[in-house]
Amino acid sequence: MEGLGEIRFICDDALGKLARWLKVIGLDTYYRNRIEDAELIEVARKELRIILTRDHRLARVLDQQGLPYLFLEENYPALQLKEVVGHFQDRIRLRVFTRCTECNVGLEEVSSEEVKELVPPFVFQGHKKYRRCPNCQKVFWRGTHRPQVDLQLRSVLGELYDRLKENVWSDEES
Numbered sequence: 566m567e568g569l570g571e572i573r574f575i576c577d578d579a580l581g582k583l584a585r586w587l588k589v590i591g592l593d594t595y596y597r598n599r600i601e602d603a604e605l606i607e608v609a610r611k612e613l614r615i616i617l618t619r620d621h622r623l624a625r626v627l628d629q630q631g632l633p634y635l636f637l638e639e640n641y642p643a644l645q646l647k648e649v650v651g652h653f654q655d656r657i658r659l660r661v662f663t664r665c666t667e668c669n670v671g672l673e674e675v676s677s678e679e680v681k682e683l684v685p686p687f688v689f690q691g692h693k694k695y696r697r698c699p700n701c702q703k704v705f706w707r708g709t710h711r712p713q714v715d716l717q718l719r720s721v722l723g724e725l726y727d728r729l730k731e732n733v734w735s736d737e738e739s
């Protein structure tokens with residue numbers, strides 16, 4: 566993972582759904598709705614984030630300021646996700662549910678004992694591996710959103726998904 570996983574994004578405020586998907590696959594993605602362009606640019610500059618946008622006016626400003634951005638051609642979040650992953654495929658790996666989809670913070674691995682009281686009994690029986698957001702304390706486990714998320718990602722990303730995906734939940738049942 567040397568040099569990988571360090572790429573950081575910031576989505577303009579029209580790209581909330583894309584931002585969520587990027588966080589699902591583990592990419593550091595800043596998003597706030599109703600953020601002013603000036604503030605978005607400031608965050609991008611300060612935190613060295615690549616701006617994702619479909620806003621031509623903003624793109625012109627970014628050109629003038631020499632800031633890195635990707636102008637998205639696609640209109641639908643799923644296709645935008647594929648566009649971003651395809652564009653940056655040499656610099657990213659997909660690590661599904663290793664980042665909180667609310668807080669954009671990396672999840673911590675926690676023991677099953679630590680989350681015993683926090684997850685439903687049927688979940689606790691079926692899973693050994695858990696991750697928790699150090700910020701909001703939300704608990705994630707492999708079964709949380711799978712296999713739907715797996716299926717969705719594979720259908721959206723195709724071979725990119727199989728090629729770039731890391732098995733971060735691999736000690737569990739498949």
Ligand SMILES: [Zn+2]
Pocket residue numbers: 665666667668669670698699700701702703
């Ligand atoms: Zn969180």
